[in-house]
Amino acid sequence: MxxxxxxxxxxxxxxxxxxxxxxxxxxxxxxxxxxxxxxxxxxxxxxxxxxxxxxxxxxxxxxxxxxxxxxxxxxxxxxxxxxxxxxxxxxxxxxxxxxxxxxxxxxxxxxxxxxxxxxxxxxxxxxxxxxxxxxxxxxxxxxxxxxxxxxxxxxxxxxxIDTDATAQVEFCGYEEAEAGGVDLSKADIIVSAGRGIGKPENLAIIEALAKALGGEYGASRPVVDSDWVDHSRQVGTTGQTVSPKLYVACGISGAIQHLAGMKKSEFIVAINTDKDAPIGEVADVLIVADLKEFVPAMTEKINNL
Amino acid sequence: MKILVCIKQVPDMESKFKVNSEGNWYNDTDLAWRMNEYDEYAVEQAVQLKEQAGDADLTVLSIGPDRVKEMMKKALAMGCDRGAHIADDDFFKKDPYEIASVIAEYAKDKEFDLIFTGMQSQDRGSGQVGVLVAEMLGLPSITTIVDFAFDGGQITAKRELEGGIKAIVKTTAPALVTCQLGLNTPRYPTLPNIMKAKRKELLSVPISELLKVEGKQETAKLYFPEKKGGGLVLEGDVGDLTDQLIKILKDKTAVLA
Known part of the structure; x- marks a missing residue:
């Protein structure tokens, strides 16, 4: 071969x-x-x-x-x-x-x-x-x-090697990723929101859990594409690659591009209503629950510790 | 100006999939069907170009069984002018080369100025069909675009690369572009436009009229991957679950210390 x-x-x-x-x-x-x-x-x-x-x-x-x-x-x-x-x-x-x-x-x-x-x-x-x-x-x-x-x-x-083939397109240079925003690669704890949050208003419960844990919040691609979260917080192939001590994936099914950006995290918790979601393959703990109920309850418990 | 947008119907990815009796694809019953997400961006960009051009004719094409016409009606309601349905109940057995050759065969004499496709399908994810169609038609193609501008035949697109970097690429029409997520905000069809779409042309032709090649590969077997993760799966009452997770985080991590 x-x-x-x-x-x-x-x-x-x-x-x-x-x-x-x-x-x-x-x-x-x-x-x-x-x-x-x-x-x-x-x-x-x-x-x-x-x-x-x-x-x-x-x-x-x-x-x-x-x-x-x-x-x-x-x-x-x-x-x-x-x-x-x-x-x-x-x-x-x-x-x-x-x-x-x-x-x-x-x-x-x-x-x-x-x-x-x-x-x-x-x-x-x-x-x-x-x-x-x-x-x-x-x-x-x-x-x-x-x-x-x-x-x-x-x-x-x-x-x-050389060729005399002719071009069909013209490459005019690169545009760097938007500067500023958050450097998630430095965060020890990241709580990320996926499509499962349903609507932008629910982002607040993700932010609240991240705050209770003393970490940052991130997001998967669909949430960023919907303009609910700034691109600098996107985790995955076309965003940031992270390896925090704790990664909490909320309503993230686990597209390959997302997994590639977070699977090296030390401990991964996933919250998802679908227990067959691919995120389960990399999660240390998969909580089968509606994040809209579980996340606020978890935040409250942590705040009362 | 003549524009073509190629779309595919795929199951909702949250569906519970089952392997079919032949063991070579998923069972297509009990699934919710929708337009491939990447293709929604392609339709939107095609409609925006048509609106910009004013005098333009926009065809939407799809290959598949009768049910794909429902999705095509959505594309017509979004602003496509006519639909070309290529009827094929065995579409899932066709490889990207066969699918591309059917589209190229349909398009070859129609002198489209611009062809839009999604960059890949959500189910098969090969990401080949758009580029293959362009190569078969001898057109330049730009893949994975997240920005598109058209000015007097000149196309300026931004390709999305890994790590959030973009490459700025120019070419001239006729050309083909494949659309990445986030390219635009696909519109919701309004009720009047849904009603109008019912009167738009939607013609079906059997795939046998356009398929003149043989595939180069086939799915020998479809199956569920072995579960390797072996992580703990917790179900039950939310109150209990939060207590369990707090105990686990205390035992296994230092984040609550």
Whole structure:
């Protein structure tokens, strides 16, 4: 089995997701080579061949051009599997590659079981084994599903690559996350509100519990998207990654993107009416209750201690 | 200006799912159905573009059994002009490549200036169909957008990246964009618009007229993941639950010390 790992680079730096790809190849006992549109100044710590195109020439985001660079390497390497991170870079580029190669494409793979990729369904409530009908395959890996046990090490054999493909889109730069607000990564205790709070008025009971515990309040994506809570308090892949001593998830079902942002918390309490909610997978304690009753009662008890 | 928005009907994610008798998808009975959340943002953005353009025609397309027409009527009530229903009772057995090829086949001669899709579906979550449609039609595509502006054929979009950073990307129509949560605030259809939607065109064609390829993968088995968490599950009277949790927090954490 031979894999081609598509590394990621942003704002002048190699992204750590690159090492999840390396871990994946090790995990399934596959040979690997790596592809990166990046720069000589930020090479991955990796023993193997690295096909490197320069972002100075080809930009950090340029799908049509990155596609051609990658297809040229695939033609040369003939990998059995082309492996991406399931990320804003990976899910954008991977379908362009699978279509050009005319091969199967499995998204957000969490494991390979007897050679068969496994992917989540319905917010990770279900899983499916996906049978590819082509010998070659493109896959994207769920963030955090694979990880190196040791610090990455090694130095790649760099092969410079070029193309004369033309761009379809113009990348004009980054807009940083809004400054200010709360740095949840420094909080010891976080009480977070999810869609289960139902309406913005109920945020007050979440804030009250956070205050009683001496912590901060956070929120999951749907609550932030509804403008009930400022983006700086969003926990998850597109918000903050936190690891407090106590995380209390109130009415949060546990979308993968949210779990990725909080599952390293030391102790996790979830309050949810659905005892099958995926948040139960990471919670130390799952309280099956209506948060609108439980949270105020809990706040009162704590305040009376 | 011609606009297409592609939407999917999905079960409410809070539903109690059961695996079907073939063991390859979830049972579709006893589920509450709704418009895929990402697609609601796509419909809203398409309607806003139509309103901005003035002289525009907006088609909403969906693939699935007869029940998806209910959801399409909501899109029509939100402001789409016509509906193209591609009838298929076996839609859940189609892979993203087949679904995309059907949409591309439908769209290829219609010269849409803009195509909107959600960035992924809530049930399958592959996130492939939008990009595949664009590639099949030879159009530029921008994925995961949280901001969209259109000015004289020029599209400026912001892609949402990890950690809250956005990438600003420009391209020119015709093009396809895939919509991320939070792109806009999807409108609620008003009663007059719901009534008006009943008179809008909603045509069904069988998928066999548009499906000309074979899938590249299939779901061999669908199942519930093994419970690994093994956390404590507490149920019962709220008063008792609060006492139990306080004891646990005192025993296992230092937060109440």
């Amino acid at each position: 031979k894999t081609l790992l598509v590394a990621e680079y942003r704002d002048g730096e190699l992204l750590n997701s690159t090492y999840e790809l390396v871990a994946f190849a090790q995990d399934i006992g596959a040979e690997s080579a790596m592809f990166l549109v990046g720069s000589e100044s930020a090479l991955p710590q990796y023993d193997g061949t690295l096909y490197l195109a320069d972002t100075g020439k080809y930009s950090e985001f340029n799908p049509a051009v990155h596609k051609q660079l990658l297809l040229d390497v695939i033609a040369k390497e003939q990998p059995d599997m082309v492996v991406f991170a399931h990320s804003s870079y990976g899910w954008d580029l991977a379908p362009r590659i699978s279509l050009a190669l005319n091969v199967a494409h499995v998204s957000e793979v969490v494991e390979i079981k007897d050679g068969v990729p496994v992917a989540p369904v319905c917010n990770a409530k279900l899983r499916r084994d996906v049978k590819a009908k082509t010998a070659q395959m493109v896959i994207t890996l769920q963030g955090g599903a694979f990880g190196l046990e040791d610090e990455p090490s090694g130095s790649p054999t760099v092969v410079q």
